[in-house]
Amino acid sequence: MRLAPGQSVSMTEATDVALRCPHCRHTGVFFPVQDGWDTRWWESVGDDMEKRAAGARVCPNQDCGGIVLVVMHEKELVESFPPEMIDFDATALPERLLATLEEAARCHAAGAYRACALMVRRLLEELCDDRKADGANLKARLSSLGSANLVPTELLEAADELRILGNDAAHIDGKSYDNIGADECEAALELAKELLKAVYQYNALLDRLRALKKSRD
């Protein structure tokens, strides 16, 4: 979002806005930094002119306090900086995989879709490394995750699609996917989350349930 040269601006009262925080990933109602004012201007959108307002907001999570710049149209969010990220569960994920998943989500939020697909492919490599899945290449390593019964067959097929998408993102002659855009990356991230859930998080959940069982014996 930019102001045109010589764009005239005025002030408008800053309002609260619901966001998923790009810093802590909690959803909350962000409030103006001070009870104050946003900068307002008129933006041409197609044949129409629409009001825009921009200003800073603060995450309501007291452990976070992250600041986000929002651009609003009336009471609707147009854009935020940093952008909102898709949600993911960090429970029981090894640090290295968590960092890569977070980077993939940041790439997606920033509209860097090919970079996102590459990060998802890297996640697969790291998953194979962590689980000591051997093989001559990533395809073979993924299928050895299946033979070790670490990942159900349906998810293995999904993992192979993620590998192919990542290949296309890395190579200029990639041709399995016509386009690597928001939809492809969103689906890829959702599948990657399911894969991580199967390998790391079901057991963590089971342990939690078992711990509750013992405490009541």
Ligand SMILES: [Zn+2]
């Ligand atoms: Zn936050």
